[in-house]
Amino acid sequence: MNIEFLSYAKQQHHLDLSAKGEWTLNTVLEIEKALRQVPCDKKIIWDFSGVSDFDSAGILLFVEYYKRFKEEVDVEVLGYTKKQKEMYTLLNKNRQESIIPAKIGMLENLGRNTLEIYEDIKDFITFLGHLFTAMFQVFLKPKNIRFKEIVYHIKQSGFNALIIIGLTAFLVGMVIAYQGSVQLAKFGADIFIVDTVAISITRELGPMITAIVIAGRSGSAYTAEIGAMKITEEIAAMRTMGFDPYYFLVLPRVFALMIALPLLIFFADIIGILGGMVAAKMQLGISMTQFTDRLYEVLEVKHYILGMIKGPMFAFLIAAIGCYRGFQVSNNTESIGLHTTASVVNSIFLVIAFDALFSVIFTELDL
Amino acid sequence: MNPVIEIHDVVTRFGTRTIHNGVNLHINENEIYGILGESGSGKSVLMKEMIMLLEPSAGEVSVLGKSLTSISFKDAQALRSDWGVLFQFGALFSSLTVAENIEVQLKEYTDISTMMRANLVRSKLALVGLDPHVGALYPSELSGGMIKRAALARALAMEPKLLFLDEPTSGLDPIGARNFDALIVELRDLLGITVVMITHDLDSIFSIVDRMAVLADKRVVAEGSIENVLQSQHPFVEAFFKNEYTKERFSQKMNKGHHV
Numbered sequence: 204m205n206i207e208f209l210s211y212a213k214q215q216h217h218l219d220l221s222a223k224g225e226w227t228l229n230t231v232l233e234i235e236k237a238l239r240q241v242p243c244d245k246k247i248i249w250d251f252s253g254v255s256d257f258d259s260a261g262i263l264l265f266v267e268y269y270k271r272f273k274e275e276v277d278v279e280v281l282g283y284t285k286k287q288k289e290m291y292t293l294l295n296k297n298r299q300e301s302i303i304p305a306k307i308g309m310l311e312n313l314g315r316n317t318l319e320i321y322e323d324i325k326d327f328i329t330f331l332g333h334l335f336t337a338m339f340q341v342f343l344k345p346k347n348i349r350f351k352e353i354v355y356h357i358k359q360s361g362f363n364a365l366i367i368i369g370l371t372a373f374l375v376g377m378v379i380a381y382q383g384s385v386q387l388a389k390f391g392a393d394i395f396i397v398d399t400v401a402i403s404i405t406r407e408l409g410p411m412i413t414a415i416v417i418a419g420r421s422g423s424a425y426t427a428e429i430g431a432m433k434i435t436e437e438i439a440a441m442r443t444m445g446f447d448p449y450y451f452l453v454l455p456r457v458f459a460l461m462i463a464l465p466l467l468i469f470f471a472d473i474i475g476i477l478g479g480m481v482a483a484k485m486q487l488g489i490s491m492t493q494f495t496d497r498l499y500e501v502l503e504v505k506h507y508i509l510g511m512i513k514g515p516m517f518a519f520l521i522a523a524i525g526c527y528r529g530f531q532v533s534n535n536t537e538s539i540g541l542h543t544t545a546s547v548v549n550s551i552f553l554v555i556a557f558d559a560l561f562s563v564i565f566t567e568l569d570l
Numbered sequence: 571m572n573p574v575i576e577i578h579d580v581v582t583r584f585g586t587r588t589i590h591n592g593v594n595l596h597i598n599e600n601e602i603y604g605i606l607g608e609s610g611s612g613k614s615v616l617m618k619e620m621i622m623l624l625e626p627s628a629g630e631v632s633v634l635g636k637s638l639t640s641i642s643f644k645d646a647q648a649l650r651s652d653w654g655v656l657f658q659f660g661a662l663f664s665s666l667t668v669a670e671n672i673e674v675q676l677k678e679y680t681d682i683s684t685m686m687r688a689n690l691v692r693s694k695l696a697l698v699g700l701d702p703h704v705g706a707l708y709p710s711e712l713s714g715g716m717i718k719r720a721a722l723a724r725a726l727a728m729e730p731k732l733l734f735l736d737e738p739t740s741g742l743d744p745i746g747a748r749n750f751d752a753l754i755v756e757l758r759d760l761l762g763i764t765v766v767m768i769t770h771d772l773d774s775i776f777s778i779v780d781r782m783a784v785l786a787d788k789r790v791v792a793e794g795s796i797e798n799v800l801q802s803q804h805p806f807v808e809a810f811f812k813n814e815y816t817k818e819r820f821s822q823k824m825n826k827g828h829h830v
Contacts, residue, residue, distance in 0.1 A: 436661035
């Protein structure tokens with residue numbers, strides 16, 4: 204035992220415990236070690252007259268051990284100063300039950316998360332309901348359509364994305380042609396590279412690549428823009444002025460993307476096939492003329508149309524999820540990041556899921 | 571005097587948390603009405619219920635003679651153009667300039683000419699004490715005091731009968747705060763509007779507020795003029811008004827209260 208701070212002497216009927224020296228934040232560790240060694244079998248008379256200095260840490264330590272001793276035996280405290288007593292009263296008054304973090308079991312956690320997802324889906328359906336109502340109303344009264352905002356968002360989400368979409372589509376077209384040419388060359392079926400590239404790009408890859416890039420680019424932007432407006436109370440301000448955020452924020456973004464995405468897909472189709480053409484020339488020596496001649500033969504218009512049909516659908520999903528997640532942002536900045544991530548992940552997943560669905564439907568319909 | 575706003579037995583719950591449990595108050599025409607209370611007492615929530623941003627769980631709120639519980643969309647839109655709201659941090663639209671912020675409702679709801687609109691914007695700016703050139707600036711380029719003034723100008727754009735202010739003087743320097751108080755009184759006298767404000771500012775409470783409601787324990791614990799409120803024995807009123815600082819600072823006004 205460290206006798207610098209605490210010492211005890213066993214008497215016949217009780218234990219003399221005397222506290223000494225400094226009971227402060229710097230010494231509590233030592234003192235606590237000493238306190239743990241105090242035997243608890245007889246009445247304790249605890250003398251504080253030897254304490255030269257103390258602070259709230261010292262007092263709290265006393266409170267803690269006083270309670271522990273008290274559970275076992277009688278405790279009598281002596282020799283405390285008025286100041287110590289005041290501090291004790293103050294600390295004891297503000298003493299709260301220690302906060303025990305609630306432990307959540309695996310099953311409970313699973314339940315909570317499931318409920319959260321359920322609520323989330325319910326909220327999204329409510330959002331879609333509002334959105335469809337607003338769309339319907341705006342079709343009844345077309346003068347309420349905010350053309351200026353729509354054009355602005357077409358430029359932001361459509362025109363400004365041309366370069367990145369073009370680059371991505373070109374590279375994807377090239378990769379398909381490269382990989383395909385290696386396999387087709389084995390059979391001497393070189394020219395079929397045109398079928399491979401043209402049909403896969405127009406039917407599947409063009410729309411999907413474009414939608415994924417736009418989900419990452421514009422979906423995230425929509426969430427962040429609307430989320431920031433929510434934090435600064437701009438959306439509340441709009442509501443008090445009688446401006447429906449669905450008309451002013453959601454519909455322009457949804458319409459803009461539904462117009463821009465099919466156009467971007469058209470662009471991606473052309474550049475993607477061009478990429479395939481370049482790769483075919485390099486790898487298989489198929490000339491541009493040969494390529495285009497074959498293209499006219501094999502690429503039916505229906506492939507192109509089936510790809511384009513998906514455009515507005517994907518656009519609607521991306522814009523709706525982007526806006527929905529934006530409205531979910533609560534009053535802290537971290538929440539913008541979380542919801543932006545959720546927005547991109549959700550929209551990319553849904554784009555792929557719907558693409559698969561379209562694939563099944565078109566195949567079943569023999570298209 | 572006609573009550574402009576009446577709140578009757580309002581109960582507000584968020585999940586299991588009860589914010590208001592039977593709040594009653596009424597606000598008369600042409601007065602400056604203060605809503606006081608400690609943080610978490612639901613002052614902002616109550617104001618949000620008055621401006622239709624939130625719906626109470628039970629009870630009735632009526633504004634300008636219309637009950638908000640069963641209001642039609644058309645009436646609600648009409649009501650919205652009859653009031654102006656000043657948010658605590660301004661809530662100016664960050665993508666628009668100050669002038670565009672002020673004229674956004676005029677553009678949307680009225681058919682006045684561009685020139686007339688520009689004139690109105692300039693007059694609102696002058697009314698709140700801002701230079702005309704501020705109109706061309708974006709909210710991010712303004713100081714805290716200027717944001718409040720610009721937001722007030724926007725709140726006044728539709729010539730409202732009712733003005734809601736959420737902590738109008740918070741974040742302003744003492745001189746700016748007093749000027750803002752004077753401005754509110756001036757606007758009230760000049761335009762004959764009714765002002766509802768959430769405030770903690772003792773100076774505003776003692777100098778410009780006509781009547782007030784003190785929110786605590788989920789209800790209104792004291793209502794009326796400062797003299798009436800000072801009669802209350804509620805712990806919050808005691809702590810807020812009857813501490814050493816307040817007693818010393820506003821001794822004259824406090825004593826007046828005791829003789830009533």
